[in-house]
Amino acid sequence: MKYAREGSSKQTRVPMNNNVLIVPNRFKDQYEFEYVIDLQDKILVDAGELNLSRVTFVEPYSMLSLLLMGRNYLRKSGNKLKLAGIPINIHQYLHRMDFFKTGVFEVPERLNEKLLLKRSSFSNRVLEITEIPNKERESVRVISTIVGVFRKRASHILKYWLTDRIIDYFVTVISEICQNIYEHSLDSGYLAMQTYSIGKENIVRLSIGDSGIGILKSFENYDIKYDSPAHLMELALTTPISSKREFGYGLCQVNAIVEKLKGSIYLRSGNASVSTLYHKKGAGSSFNFQKNELSNFDGTQISISLMG
Amino acid sequence: MVIAIKKKAEELKIKTPDLITRHMGRSIYGSIRNVVEHISDGETLVLDFDGVKVIDSSFIDEMIVKLIVDSKTARQAFYIKLKNISAIAETNIDLVFRSYSNYKNKKIVVITENICQNNVFYIGPLSDQERDVVEFLRVNKSISVDDIVKFTGWTKDQVKKTMEDLDSMRAVKKQDNDVYFPV
Numbered sequence: 001m002k003y004a005r006e007g008s009s010k011q012t013r014v015p016m017n018n019n020v021l022i023v024p025n026r027f028k029d030q031y032e033f034e035y036v037i038d039l040q041d042k043i044l045v046d047a048g049e050l051n052l053s054r055v056t057f058v059e060p061y062s063m064l065s066l067l068l069m070g071r072n073y074l075r076k077s078g079n080k081l082k083l084a085g086i087p088i089n090i091h092q093y094l095h096r097m098d099f100f101k102t103g104v105f106e107v108p109e110r111l112n113e114k115l116l117l118k119r120s121s122f123s124n125r126v127l128e129i130t131e132i133p134n135k136e137r138e139s140v141r142v143i144s145t146i147v148g149v150f151r152k153r154a155s156h157i158l159k160y161w162l163t164d165r166i167i168d169y170f171v172t173v174i175s176e177i178c179q180n181i182y183e184h185s186l187d188s189g190y191l192a193m194q195t196y197s198i199g200k201e202n203i204v205r206l207s208i209g210d211s212g213i214g215i216l217k218s219f220e221n222y223d224i225k226y227d228s229p230a231h232l233m234e235l236a237l238t239t240p241i242s243s244k245r246e247f248g249y250g251l252c253q254v255n256a257i258v259e260k261l262k263g264s265i266y267l268r269s270g271n272a273s274v275s276t277l278y279h280k281k282g283a284g285s286s287f288n289f290q291k292n293e294l295s296n297f298d299g300t301q302i303s304i305s306l307m308g
Numbered sequence: 309m310v311i312a313i314k315k316k317a318e319e320l321k322i323k324t325p326d327l328i329t330r331h332m333g334r335s336i337y338g339s340i341r342n343v344v345e346h347i348s349d350g351e352t353l354v355l356d357f358d359g360v361k362v363i364d365s366s367f368i369d370e371m372i373v374k375l376i377v378d379s380k381t382a383r384q385a386f387y388i389k390l391k392n393i394s395a396i397a398e399t400n401i402d403l404v405f406r407s408y409s410n411y412k413n414k415k416i417v418v419i420t421e422n423i424c425q426n427n428v429f430y431i432g433p434l435s436d437q438e439r440d441v442v443e444f445l446r447v448n449k450s451i452s453v454d455d456i457v458k459f460t461g462w463t464k465d466q467v468k469k470t471m472e473d474l475d476s477m478r479a480v481k482k483q484d485n486d487v488y489f490p491v
Contacts, residue, residue, distance in 0.1 A: 140331045147326055168396035171362040175328035179366055240407035249365035249404055256403060 020084075021047040025054045027062035030266045030275075030303050036066070038295045043081070044073055053085030058093060060192040060207040061266070061303040067129065067190060068211050070104040072298065080106040092117050097192060098128040124156030127193035132181045132208075134189075139182040146178070146191060147171050157195050160202045160308045161261075169257045170206070176250040177208045177302055183250075185212025185299060202308050209301035215269040229272035230290035237267060237274060254304070263306040271296045279307055309347060310391075311340060314359035325361040333370025340375065349384045350481065352491055354421065358392040368404045376416055379478050387478050387491040390431070391421035398424055398431055405432040417479050419491040430479060437462070437470055442479055445490045453486045 021043060026035040043050065058066075073081040083105045086094070091109070094100060096117040100107055130146055133139045150157070154167040174191070181189040189210030196203055215236055216229050224241060226232040235241055237255040251267075255276070258265045264277045273291045280287040313336065314324050320335050327336070340355075347353060353375070357363070363372075372390075379386050393401070401418070409415045409432070417432025419442075424431060428439060429446055437460070444459060445451050451459075456467045475482040481489040 136331055140329045143329060144323055144326075147328065148323070151326075165395060168362050168394065171326055171328070172364050172396060172400060175326070175362070175364045176366070179329060240411065249369070249407055252407070253365050253400065253403055 019046060019048040020051055021049070022051040022054060022085075025056055027055055027058040027066070029059060030061045030268070030273075030301075033062040033065055034294060036062070036069075037297045040069060040072075040295060040297065043069060044076055047081075048079070049082040049084055051085040052083060052090060053087065055087065055090050058090055059196065059203075060097075060194050060205050061209075061301065063094065063097060063099060064129065064190050064192055064207050064209045065297070065301060067099060067102060067104060068209050068297075068299065068301070071102075072211055074104055080104065082106045082108065084108060088115060091115075096128075097126065097194075098130075102129060102131070102190075124153050125159075125195045127153070127157070127191065127206075129190050129192045132178050132189045132191060132210075134182045134185065134187055134212075136182055139178065143175055143178045147174055150174060150193070157193060157204060159195065161204065161306055166261065169261060173206065173254050173257055173304060176254050177206075180250050180300075181208070181210050181212070184218050185210040185214075187212035187299065189299070204306045206304045207302065209299060211299035214298065214300055215267075216272075217270075228290070228292045229270060230274055230292045233267050233269060233272060233274045234288075234290060237265070237276070258304055261306055263304060266303040266305075267300070268294075268297065268302075269300040270298070309343070309351060310354040310356055311343065312356045312358065314357070316340065317360075324359060326363075327360055327367050327371075328362060328364040330366040330370045333367035336367075337371040337374050340371075341378070344375070344378065344382070344386065347384055347386045350386070351384075352387040352389050353379075354389045354391050356391040357394070357397060360392075361394050361396065363397045363400060365400055365404050368401050372401065372418065373404065373408060373416065376418060376478065380476065385478075387419070387481060389419045389421055389491055393420060393422065393424075393431075395425060401431045409433050415473075415477055417477050419479060432477075434479070438474055438479070441470060441474060442490075445480055445488060450487055450489050452488070 024035055026032040070081045086109060091111045092115060095111060127146065127150060130142060132142055155162060158166055178191060187210045189208060191208045193206045215233050219232060226235060236251050240249050240252045255265060259278045262279045264279060266275045267273065271294045273294060275289045277287045316336055316339055317324050317327060320339060322332050322335065344353065375388055379388050405416050415433055417430050417434055419430050423429060428443065430442060441456060453464065453467050453471060457464050471488060474480045481491055
């Protein structure tokens with residue numbers, strides 16, 4: 001039996017059996033998922049199979065990031081990463097979110113059809129995983145479709161926050177972030193959205209991710225001063241800088257909307273992240289966090305959440 | 309001249325109510341640009357957004373900003389006025405115009421038919437003085453430089469500079485005899 005260290009936790013070790021890696025139960029939010037990203041090198045080099053038996057909950061950001069990890073594996077090895085030991089509730093959720101439809105993973109265990117979640121009963125609170133192509137014309141068509149589906153389901157997805165204006169805000173956010181994928185990443189990406197509850201807290205989370213060139217590389221020929229990769233990402237959120245035009249509005253606009261809605265935005269690219277918790281702003285505590293020297297994870301991933 | 313944007317989008321087979329992405333902005337701009345070729349000197353082009361909900365920054369940059377730049381540089385001077393703009397569209401236009409004005413060091417504004425969220429009839433970063441003049445003109449329909457001097461108490465040079473700036477932004481219409489009209 002081999003063991004892999006679980007992220008920065010020096011005490012916990014994850015058993016690794018030959019080329020099977022038992023994945024830690026770290027899919028509850030973007031911060032916990034860092035432990036899984038820490039294992040990425042082992043996954044890409046050593047593991048041909050991920051055992052998810054310990055996973056009890058998966059939220060959209062972690063799901064998309066696992067998907068990107070699987071796609072990186074497929075691109076590097078030419079083989080599909082095997083997913084095994086998936087608990088029934090996780091299997092139901094991933095199936096419902098069209099996770100397996102992406103064709104990135106090999107899943108030997110099939111879920112009994114009777115156990116599949118009915119689309120009609122659960123559809124209203126999610127936007128299933130959708131691939132955003134890296135070509136403008138195709139991407140525009142996909143973005144329009146996503147926005148159309150979102151408008152139809154918005155009263156359910158945003159049930160706890162519903163106003164006329166919030167739907168329009170989210171349409172703007174979806175549009176701006178999806179366009180960043182084909183404009184800047186040079187790769188296709190994925191989007192997913194879901195409303196869920198943890199205890200008494202309701203959370204709506206929109207997640208978008210790609211494995212493209214990332215923010216740092218995107219700005220490498222741009223004359224802008226920054227102290228660290230996370231600082232550059234902070235600038236991308238707060239000032240209308242662009243790597244493609246004289247100036248850009250997308251991320252800046254998204255950040256302004258998240259602030260208006262008192263939500264939170266998490267941006268990760270390469271080995272850095274920025275997290276801004278507007279719902280904590282004004283409460284006397286810190287609400288903006290920059291991290292550098294994280295484990296590298298290609299591309300850019302964004303998670304936008306409202307809590308209520 | 310009034311252009312119904314929803315209708316224009318439908319002619320181009322673009323789904324509404326949301327006009328998003330640079331691609332859509334470029335398509336609608338191209339279509340309107342053809343119409344603008346035939347506009348009369350000094351005419352106001354009203355862009356009616358009735359039935360449109362969200363327009364994002366990419367669309368605004370490719371369509372509205374370009375038309376405003378055209379209005380200043382075209383052989384035939386023309387003016388732009390927005391009608392039936394949704395709250396989110398107004399917010400997005402304002403952010404784009406403020407970023408553009410900061411980074412180009414050149415103000416960009418647009419007059420609106422309907423009152424905006426901040427109780428004025430324009431979107432963009434005008435100074436308090438410029439705002440007062442635009443609002444005065446909207447109510448009083450025409451004004452001369454001398455009238456503005458009396459109304460504001462500013463020097464004649466200050467007034468001339470302000471009015472020239474507003475005229476170059478296409479926020480007011482200037483006549484030969486130093487009389488100004490609302491857009």
